[in-house]
Amino acid sequence: MRMSEGVEWALHCCVDLSRVGSPQAVPAARLAALYDLPPAYLNKQLQALGRAGIVTSTAGPRGGFRLARPAEEITVLDVVMAIEGTTPAFRCTDITHRGHAGVLTGRSARPDVDRRVPCAIAQAMRFAELAWRRHLAARTVADVRMVAEERSPAGTKLMLSWMTTPGPEPTGATRARKTPTRKGKS
Amino acid sequence: MRMSEGVEWALHCCVDLSRVGSPQAVPAARLAALYDLPPAYLNKQLQALGRAGIVTSTAGPRGGFRLARPAEEITVLDVVMAIEGTTPAFRCTDITHRGHAGVLTGRSARPDVDRRVPCAIAQAMRFAELAWRRHLAARTVADVRMVAEERSPAGTKLMLSWMTTPGPEPTGATRARKTPTRKGKS
DNA sequence: GCAATAATACTCGGATAGAGTCTGTCCGAGTGTCTGGGG
DNA sequence: CCCCAGACACTCGGACAGACTCTATCCGAGTATTATTGC
Numbered sequence: 001m002r003m004s005e006g007v008e009w010a011l012h013c014c015v016d017l018s019r020v021g022s023p024q025a026v027p028a029a030r031l032a033a034l035y036d037l038p039p040a041y042l043n044k045q046l047q048a049l050g051r052a053g054i055v056t057s058t059a060g061p062r063g064g065f066r067l068a069r070p071a072e073e074i075t076v077l078d079v080v081m082a083i084e085g086t087t088p089a090f091r092c093t094d095i096t097h098r099g100h101a102g103v104l105t106g107r108s109a110r111p112d113v114d115r116r117v118p119c120a121i122a123q124a125m126r127f128a129e130l131a132w133r134r135h136l137a138a139r140t141v142a143d144v145r146m147v148a149e150e151r152s153p154a155g156t157k158l159m160l161s162w163m164t165t166p167g168p169e170p171t172g173a174t175r176a177r178k179t180p181t182r183k184g185k186s
Numbered sequence: 187m188r189m190s191e192g193v194e195w196a197l198h199c200c201v202d203l204s205r206v207g208s209p210q211a212v213p214a215a216r217l218a219a220l221y222d223l224p225p226a227y228l229n230k231q232l233q234a235l236g237r238a239g240i241v242t243s244t245a246g247p248r249g250g251f252r253l254a255r256p257a258e259e260i261t262v263l264d265v266v267m268a269i270e271g272t273t274p275a276f277r278c279t280d281i282t283h284r285g286h287a288g289v290l291t292g293r294s295a296r297p298d299v300d301r302r303v304p305c306a307i308a309q310a311m312r313f314a315e316l317a318w319r320r321h322l323a324a325r326t327v328a329d330v331r332m333v334a335e336e337r338s339p340a341g342t343k344l345m346l347s348w349m350t351t352p353g354p355e356p357t358g359a360t361r362a363r364k365t366p367t368r369k370g371k372s
Numbered sequence: 373g374c375a376a377t378a379a380t381a382c383t384c385g386g387a388t389a390g391a392g393t394c395t396g397t398c399c400g401a402g403t404g405t406c407t408g409g410g411g
Numbered sequence: 412c413c414c415c416a417g418a419c420a421c422t423c424g425g426a427c428a429g430a431c432t433c434t435a436t437c438c439g440a441g442t443a444t445t446a447t448t449g450c
Contacts, residue, residue, distance in 0.1 A: 393432080
């Protein structure tokens, strides 16, 4: 069970867009240069945010992305669901209704009666996942931004000015990111 | 973010093994026939449970898997971690330390000072995931079994007898083996 | 009849292919800006 | 000097490959059972 890396990118971008402010738009390439990310792929994630109604996009020069609503009204869960999708991580495939178990318990004979009530396992997983979502829904982009700014106030100010500075590349070009394939789960 | 399907299989198998009882071992093929699952692949999941110390395995005839400890001491989280691994779903890649953000905030100059403290985003994700784990750790295999049994007591009894019945295939509906017909002593 | 031995079948365990999803890249459509010319 | 038209550069948006993980399968190592043989 691995969360897409784009979630982290999207959250950081939302925080940055909330710093810039609503009338100003920031292109995806500028945000990508901030964190040394592949620009086209980051653009893809921002598109997902746009489809979810979290950001709005404008094409052409001086275009880019901006938050569609105040940062106080965008929860972390909104961003996560925009990138990862709304389907829960655990999906009950109802294996107790198949095979000999289904025959012995008589569940295969009543296809739509028992399926309304989830099995005990699915119920436990659902409760846990609901708690997870509740925690994420309790934190907004504004909260995250506030915590980040009281940790390094000077740096965020510099980042803001760098982002809003017009021109192609304020500090010069960077190298392309080359991640050395991380693997292993334990 | 998708949880492996093997988690559901493993949980059901743990519940069934707790029904059978400790001295009795159930082979993976029998459990697979219960739910109409690919036997070799289910065996793979049970191996992961064995590596995690949740079940013990015995080879040879009358062999199979059994629970390594009472069902009351096996939490749902134990099974999930055995299958999915222990790494959290969200992994902070510290993108604020790279690219222009790292330069502007001065984080790239202090590589190991700031990384001890997680960023606000990673912190929020970690809290949510901790809540998720706490919920899963609060439910044991015994709990799940109890809920399942009070919903269909008759079916579980049939399943238990089917699982513990010796012989290749209790229902006799499947292929016939070429085992030399058991000759009684007379 | 009893014990030792060899054959057998059953089970797990790890090594080996295929499918699906995540990651990364490319090029085209659309739009605002800038330049040049004319009134 | 002001207005207009054209070209341009910039941006998003979706379509197109590569990598990795999950899913599924096969065959070998080991063991308890069973049949056989000798005493």
